[in-house]
Amino acid sequence: MTIRLLLLFCVAVTVVSAQSSSPPAAQNPPAPEKLPTVHQRIEVAATRLPEDPSEVPTAIEVFSGDELAARGVRDLRTALSVATGIEIAPGGDGGPASSVPGFWGLKEFDAFLLVVDGVPWGGAFNPALISLDLNDVERIEVLRGPAPVMYGATSFVGVLQIVHKDAASKDRTLTLRGGSFGTGGFAFSTPVPLAGRWASRLSLDAQREGFRDDRTAYRRGHGRWMIDRKGEDAKRTWFNFDLNWLDQDPSSPRPRQGAVLSPLVPVDSNHNPAGAFLNDHRFTATGGFDQRAGEGFWSTTASVSHSWQHAFRGFLLDIADAPNNAHGFRKNTNLTDVYLDSHFSRKLPSSVTLLVGTDYLHGTGTARGADFDYTAPLNGAQAVQVPVPGTLDVHIDDSRNFFGAYSSLEWHPLERVRLDGGLRVNVTHEGRADRDLGAGTNTSETRTDARVSASVGAIVTAWQSKQDSVGLYVNYRDTFKPAAIDFGIGESRGGALILQPETSRSVEGGIKGRFFERRVETEASGFLMNFHNLVTATSIGGVPALINAGKQRFQGFEAGGSVFLPNNFMARGTYSFHDAKFRDFMQDFGGVPTQLAGKRLEMSARHLAALAISYTPPRGVLAGFDVYYTGRRFLNRRNTALAEGFPDVGITAGYRARRWELRVDARNLGNRRDPVAESELGDAQYYLLPARRVDASFTAHF
Numbered sequence: 001m002t003i004r005l006l007l008l009f010c011v012a013v014t015v016v017s018a019q020s021s022s023p024p025a026a027q028n029p030p031a032p033e034k035l036p037t038v039h040q041r042i043e044v045a046a047t048r049l050p051e052d053p054s055e056v057p058t059a060i061e062v063f064s065g066d067e068l069a070a071r072g073v074r075d076l077r078t079a080l081s082v083a084t085g086i087e088i089a090p091g092g093d094g095g096p097a098s099s100v101p102g103f104w105g106l107k108e109f110d111a112f113l114l115v116v117d118g119v120p121w122g123g124a125f126n127p128a129l130i131s132l133d134l135n136d137v138e139r140i141e142v143l144r145g146p147a148p149v150m151y152g153a154t155s156f157v158g159v160l161q162i163v164h165k166d167a168a169s170k171d172r173t174l175t176l177r178g179g180s181f182g183t184g185g186f187a188f189s190t191p192v193p194l195a196g197r198w199a200s201r202l203s204l205d206a207q208r209e210g211f212r213d214d215r216t217a218y219r220r221g222h223g224r225w226m227i228d229r230k231g232e233d234a235k236r237t238w239f240n241f242d243l244n245w246l247d248q249d250p251s252s253p254r255p256r257q258g259a260v261l262s263p264l265v266p267v268d269s270n271h272n273p274a275g276a277f278l279n280d281h282r283f284t285a286t287g288g289f290d291q292r293a294g295e296g297f298w299s300t301t302a303s304v305s306h307s308w309q310h311a312f313r314g315f316l317l318d319i320a321d322a323p324n325n326a327h328g329f330r331k332n333t334n335l336t337d338v339y340l341d342s343h344f345s346r347k348l349p350s351s352v353t354l355l356v357g358t359d360y361l362h363g364t365g366t367a368r369g370a371d372f373d374y375t376a377p378l379n380g381a382q383a384v385q386v387p388v389p390g391t392l393d394v395h396i397d398d399s400r401n402f403f404g405a406y407s408s409l410e411w412h413p414l415e416r417v418r419l420d421g422g423l424r425v426n427v428t429h430e431g432r433a434d435r436d437l438g439a440g441t442n443t444s445e446t447r448t449d450a451r452v453s454a455s456v457g458a459i460v461t462a463w464q465s466k467q468d469s470v471g472l473y474v475n476y477r478d479t480f481k482p483a484a485i486d487f488g489i490g491e492s493r494g495g496a497l498i499l500q501p502e503t504s505r506s507v508e509g510g511i512k513g514r515f516f517e518r519r520v521e522t523e524a525s526g527f528l529m530n531f532h533n534l535v536t537a538t539s540i541g542g543v544p545a546l547i548n549a550g551k552q553r554f555q556g557f558e559a560g561g562s563v564f565l566p567n568n569f570m571a572r573g574t575y576s577f578h579d580a581k582f583r584d585f586m587q588d589f590g591g592v593p594t595q596l597a598g599k600r601l602e603m604s605a606r607h608l609a610a611l612a613i614s615y616t617p618p619r620g621v622l623a624g625f626d627v628y629y630t631g632r633r634f635l636n637r638r639n640t641a642l643a644e645g646f647p648d649v650g651i652t653a654g655y656r657a658r659r660w661e662l663r664v665d666a667r668n669l670g671n672r673r674d675p676v677a678e679s680e681l682g683d684a685q686y687y688l689l690p691a692r693r694v695d696a697s698f699t700a701h702f
Contacts, residue, residue: 041053041062041064041139042062042139043056043060043062043141043143043161044118044141044161044163045060045115045141045143045147045150045159045161046058046060046143046147046150047150047355047408047410047420048150048299048343048345048355048357049345049353049355053512054469054471054512054514054521055418055459055471056420056459057418057420057457057458057459057473057474057475058143058144058145058457058473058475058508059084059085059143059144059145059508059510059523059525059527059558060141060142060143060144061083061084061141061142061523061560062139062140062141062142063079063080063083063139063140063142064138064139065136065137065138065139065165067570068134068137068140070570070614070616070622070624071612071614071624071626071652072624072652072663072665072695072697073134074134074177074665074695075090075099075134076088076099076101076129076132076134076160077089077090077099078650078667079134079140080101080140080142080160081610081612081626081628081648081650082560082572082573082574082610082611082612082626082628083142083560083574084144084523084558084559084560084574084576085103085104085144085556085558085560085574085576085578085608086101086102086103086142086144086158087101087102087107087605087608087630088100088101088102089101089102089107089676089677089687090676090687090689090690091251091676091677091687091690092109092677092679092687093109093679093680093681094109094129094130094278095130095218095248095250095278096209096211096213096216096217096218096248096249096250096251096690097130097209097218097220097246097248098129098130099129100676100677101129101158101160102603102604103144103145103157103158104144104145104157104158104527104529104554104556104578104580105554105556105578105579105580105601105604105605105606106157106531106534106554106580106601106604107603107604107677108534108535108536109126109127109129109484109680110126110127110484110535111156111157111158112127112155112156112157112158112159112160113127113147113151113154113155113156113158113159113160114127114128114129114132114160114162115151115159115160115161115162116132116161116162116164116242117162117163117164117240117286118161118286118288118301118341119284119286119301119303119339120151120154120337120339120361121162122337123305123335123337123338123339123361123362123363124154124337124361124362124363124400124401124402125335125337125363125365125400125484125485126484126486128282128307130246130248130280131244131246131280131282131307132162133203133205133222133224133242133244134162135187135189135203135205135222136164136165136171136173136187136189136201136203136224137162137163137164137165138163138164138165138166139163140160140161140162140163141159141160141161141163142158142159142160143158143159143160143161144157144158144525144527144558145157145158145475145477145506145508145527145529146158146455146477146479146504146506147159148422148424148453148454148455148477148478148479148480149406149407149408149422149423149424149453149454149455150406150408150422152359152402152404152406152424152426152453152480154361154402154481155479155481156479156481156502156504157504157529157554164203164224164226165189165201165226166201166226166228167191167199167200167201167226167227167228167238168191168199168201168228168230169191169201170191171189171191171701172189172190172191172701172702173187173188173189173190173699173700173701173702174186174187174188174699174700174702175187175188175697175698175699175700176697176698177207177695177696177697177698178695178696178697179693179694179695179696180210180212180692180693180694180695181210181211181212181217181693182208182210182217183207183208183209183210183693183695184207184208185205185206185207185208185209185220186205186206186207187203187204187205188203188204188205189201189202189203189204190202190702192225194227196229197229197230197231198227198228198229199227199228199229199230200225200226200227200228201225201226202223202224202225202226203222203223203224203225203226204222204223205220205221205222206220206221206222207219207220208220211251211690211691212268212690212691213251213252213268213270213690213691214251214268214269214270214380214381215249215270215272215276215383216249216250216251216270217248217249218246218247218248218249219246219247219248220244220245220246220247221244221245222242222243222244222245223241223242223243224240224241224242224243225240225241226238226239226240227239227240233291233292234290234291234292234297235289235290235291235292236289236290236291237287237288237289238287238288238289239285239286239287240284240285240286240287241283241284241285241286242282242283242284242285242286243282243283243284244280244281244282244283245281246279246280246281246282247277247279248277248278248279248280249276249277249278250272250276250277250278250313251270251272251687252269252270252271252272252315252316252380252682252685253315253678253679253682253685253686253687254267254269254675254685254686254687254688255316255319255682255684255685255686256635256636256641256684256685256686257319258640258641259635259640259641259642260641261675261686262319264319264378265316265319265378265379265380266379266380267673267688268691269379269380269381270380270383271314271315271316271326271376271380272313272314272328272383273312273313273314273328273374273376273383273384273385273386274383274384274385274386275312275383275388276312276313276314276383277310277311277312277313278309278310278311278313279308279309279310279311280307280308280309281307281308281309282305282306282307282308283305283306283307284303284304284305285303285304285305286301286302286303287301287302287303288300288301288302293344294346295346295347296344296345296346296347297344297345297346298342298343298344299341299342299343299344299345300340300341300342300343301339301340301341301342302339302340302341303337303338303339303340304336304337304338304339305335305336305337305338306334306335306336306337307333307334307335307336308332308333308334309331309332309333309334309335310331310332310333311329311330311331311332311333311369312328312329312330312331312388313328313329314326314327314328314329314374314376314386315327315328315679315681315682315685316376316378316682316685317373317683319378320378321377321378322375323375324373324374324375325375325376325378326373326374326375326376327371327372327373327374328371328372328373328374328386329369329370329371329372329489330369330370330371330372330388330389330392330489331367331368331369331392331487331489332367332368332369332392333365333366333367333368333487334365334366335363335364335365336363336364336365337361337362337363338360338361338362338363339359339360339361339362340359340360340361341357341358341359341360342357342358342359343355343356343357343358343406344356344357350411351411351412351413352409352410352411352412353409353410353411354407354408354409355407355408355409355410356406356407357405357406357407358403358404358405358406359403359404359406360401360402360403360404361400361401361402361403362399362400362401362402363398363399363400364398364399364400365396365397365398365399365485365487366395366396366397366398367394367395367396367397367487367489368392368394368395369389369392369394369396369489370389370391370392370393370394370489371394371489372386372389374386391438393436393437393438394434394435394436394437394438394489395433395434395435395436395437396432396433396434396487396489397432397433398430398431398432398433398485398487399430399431399432400428400429400430400482400485401428401429401430402426402427402428402482403426403427403428404424404425404426404427405424405425406422406423406424406425407422407423407424408420408421408422409421409422416460416461416462416464417458417459417460417461418458418459418460419456419457419458420455420456420457420458420475421454421455421456421457422454422455422456423452423453423454424452424453424454425450425452426449426450426451426452426453426480427448427449427450428448428449428450428482428501429446429447429448429449430446430447430448430482430498431444431445431446432444432445432446432485432497432498433445434497443497444497445497445498446498447482447498449480449482449501451480451501451503452478453477453478453479453480454477454478455475455476455477455478456475456476457473457474457475457476458473458474458475459471459472459473459512460472460473466517467514467517467518468514468515468516468517468518469512469513469514470511470512470513470514471511471512471513472509472510472511473509473510473511473512474507474508474509474510475507475508475509476505476506476507477504477505477506477507477508478503478504478505479503479504479505479506480501480502480503481501481502481503482501482502483498483499483500483501483502483533483535483546483548484535484546486546486680488546488681499533499535499546499547499548500533500548501533502531502532502533502534502535503531503532503533504529504530504531504532505529505530506527506528506529506530506554507527507528507529508525508526508527508528509525509526510523510524510525510526511523511524511525519563519564519565520561520562520563520564521561521562522559522560522561523559523560523561524557524558524559524560525557525558525559526555526556526557526558527554527555527556527558528553528554528555529553529554529555530551530552530553530583531551531552531553531554532550532551532552533548533549533550534548534549534550534552535547535548535549536548536549537678537680537681546680547587549582549585549587550582550583550584550585550586551582551583551584551585552580552581552582552583552585552601553579553580553581553583554578554579554580555578555579556576556577556578556579557576557577558574558575558576558577559574559575559576560572560573560574560575561573561574567615567617568615568616568617568618569613569614569615570613570614570616571611571612571613571614572610572611572612573609573610573611573612574608574609574610574611575607575608575609576607576608576609577606577607578604578605578606578607578608579600579606580600580601580604581598581599581600581601582596582597582598582599582600582601582637583597584597585597587637589638594638596637596638599634599637599638599639600633600634600639601634601637602633602634602635602636602637602678603633603634603635603675603677603678604633604634605630605631605632605633605645606631606632606633607629607631607632607645608628608629608630608631609628609629610626610627610628610629611626611627612624612625612626612627613625613626614652616656617656618656619656619657619658620655620656621653621654621655622652622653622654622655622656622661622663623651623652623653623654624650624651624652624653625649625650625651625652626649626650626651627647627648627649627650628647628648629645629646629647629648630645630646630648630674630676631645632644632645635675635678635684635686636684643674643675644674646670646672646674646689647670647672648667648668648670648672648689649668649669649670650665650666650667650668650669651665651666651669652664652665652666659700659701659702660698660699660700660701661698661699662696662697662698662699663696663697663699664694664695664696665694665695665696665697666692666693666694666695667690667692667693667694667695668689668690668691668692668693669692670692671691671692672689673688673689673691674688674689675687675688675689676688676689
C-alpha cells in the first residue's frame with residue numbers, strides 16, 4: 001500500500017509541475033476569494049429535478065462544499081455533525097474507515113440510501129460507506145425520512161447524496177495533511193483539458209489514518225475522473241470513473257457486563273488475531289445523458305460497480321482469560337452492482353410538472369469463508385497468531401433484482417400552494433443459496449415481492465417578501481424495502497435464509513422559514529412512523545444472526561437554523577427529540593421469551609443537539625468551534641443498561657491568503673470514549689468514539 005500511495009503522490013506532483021510550468025498566459029487565474037455571501041441552495045435528492053429545498057414539502061438540508069471546507073471536514077461525522085436530527089457514529093463493524101448513520105432515531109447500517117453523483121452507492125446490498133470520498137465535494141444533500149417514489153426499495157429512513165464538483169470546474173487545489181497517531185496524506189484536484197466541447201476533472205487522494213486503539217489504522221488510495229460534454233439546447237453527455245483502494249486494520253468493540261462496559265477489558269484493547277484485515281477494493285464506471293425530448297427533458301444514467309472485499313478478524317465470546325474465548329472468520333466477498341435509470345419530465349399547462357421513469361437495480365454477491373475459535377488475552381495487549389483457514393468451505397451466493405416504474409406530479413393550483421404526489425410499482429426478486437461443504441449442508445431459497453409505494457405532500461407559503469418566506473408543509477409516505485443481507489459467515493439463520501421485507505408508513509409536518517434576504521434559515525418538523533419487520537442483529541446460541549423485529553414506532557421533533565452573520569461569521573444550531581420504541585416484538589433471552597413492547601430501541605438517543613460557529617474571511621485569521629451532544633441511550637433492548645450523554649467538541653484555527661490556507665483542526669477535545677455504535681458481530685459489544693486527535697493541513701490554489 002505504501003508503494004501505491006507513493007505512486008499516487010508522484011502522479012499528483014507531476015500534474016502540478018506540468019500546470020505550474022505552463023506559460024503565464026495559459027495559467028488559470030487564482031481561486032476566487034470566498035466572500036460571506038449566501039449561496040442559492042439546490043437539491044435533486046427529493047424529486048430528481050433541481051429545486052430550492054425551501055419549496056419542497058419534505059425535510060431536506062444542503063451543505064455547500066465551501067461550508068464543508070471552512071469547517072475542515074474530512075469524514076462523514078464531521079460533515080453532518082450539524083445536520084438536523086442526524087447522528088453519525090464513526091467506525092463500526094465496517095472498520096475504522098466506515099460509519100453508522102442514524103435517522104429519526106433509527107441507527108442501522110442499511111436503513112438509509114447513500115447516493116453519489118446520482119448513483120446508489122452500494123447498489124442492491126448495503127451502502128458502501130467505506131468507499132465514500134469527500135474530496136472535491138460540491139454539496140451534500142440530506143433528506144430525512146423515506147423516499148418511496150424516487151428511490152423505492154432502497155431508501156427507508158433517509159437519503160444522503162454526495163455531489164462532486166462538475167467536470168467543467170476550473171478549481172485546482174493541492175492539500176497536504178498530517179496529524180495524530182501517524183496520520184498523513186494528500187488530496188489533489190485539477191481540470192484536465194480535452195478536445196472540443198469535452199471537459200474533464202481529475203481528483204486523486206491518498207491517506208493513512210491512525211487511531212489510539214491498538215493496531216488500528218487504515219490506508220486509502222482513491223482516484224476519480226469525471227468527463228463531460230455540454231452541447232446546445234441543454235444537451236449533456238457524461239462519464240465518471242471511480243477507483244477506491246482501502247486496506248484496514250480493524251479495532252475491537254468493547255464488551256458489556258450487565259449495565260456497564262466491562263472494566264476487565266481496557267478501552268483501546270484489540271482482540272483481533274495477528275494480521276487482521278478488512279480490505280475493500282472497488283471500481284465504478286458511470287455514464288449518462290441529459291437532453292431535450294420534444295417539449296420535455298429526458299435523463300438516463302447507467303452504472304456498473306465491482307467490489308472485492310477480504311476480511312480476517314475476530315471477536316471476544318467470553319469476558320474471561322479462558323481457552324477459545326474468541327471467535328473469528330476469514331471471508332472473501334465479491335459484489336457486482338448494475339444500476340439503470342431513465343426518466344422524462346415535462347411542464348404541463350395549469351402549473352403542473354410531470355415526471356415518469358423506470359429504474360433497475362441488480363446485485364450479485366458471492367462469499368467464501370470459514371470460521372474458527374481462538375484464544376485471545378483479555379487485556380488485548382498482544383495479537384495472537386492464528387492459522388489462517390486454508391479451506392473456505394462456507395459458500396453464500398445471493399442475487400437481487402429490483403425493478404421500479406415510478407411517476408410523480410407537482411401542481412401549483414395557487415401561486416402559494418404546491419401539491420406533490422407520486423406512485424411507484426416495485427417488483428423485487430432475490431435468490432440465495434448457502435452451502436457448508438464441511439458439514440455437507442446445502443440450502444437455497446427464493447422470494448419475489450410486488451408492492452406499490454407512494455407519497456403525497458403539500459406546502460403552503462404563508463408569508464413571502466422578495467427572497468424571504470415562511471412555508472408550512474405536510475407529507476405522507478408508504479415505503480417498502482427487502483431485508484438486508486450481510487454475507488455473514490457462520491451466522492445463525494433461525495430457519496430463514498431470506499427475511500420478511502420491511503415496510504413503513506409515516507407522516508411528517510413542519511415549517512420552513514427564510515429571513516433577512518435568506519441570511520437566516522430555519523426549519524422545524526414533527527414526524528410519526530410505524531415500522532414493520534425491522535431487520536435487526538441478535539445472537540442465537542452465541543452466534544450472530546439477523547431477524548425481523550416485529551413492530552416499532554418512531555416519533556419525534558427536529559429543529560435547526562443557520563445564520564450568515566456580518567463580517568464572515570456563520571452559525572448553525574440544531575436540536576432533536578427522538579422517541580423510538582418497540583410496539584410488538586418477542587425475543588428470547590437466555591431461554592426466556594420476553595415481550596419488548598414499550599422498550600426503547602438500543603443505541604437510540606432521545607436528545608441530540610449541535611452548534612457550530614465559523615469565521616472564514618477571504619484573507620486573514622480563520623477560526624471555528626463546534627459541539628455535538630448525544631443524549632442518554634440504552635445499550636440493550638431490555639433497557640437495563642443506560643449510557644450517559646456526552647459532548648463531542650472540536651475547534652479550528654488557521655490563516656488564509658489569496659492562494660493558500662494553513663489550518664489546524666482538533667476533534668473530541670474532551671477525549672471522550674463513549675459507546676457510539678453496537679456491533680452486529682460481537683454479542684453485547686460496542687464501538688467507542690475515537691480518541692482526541694489534532695490534524696494540520698496546507699492547501700494551495702493554482
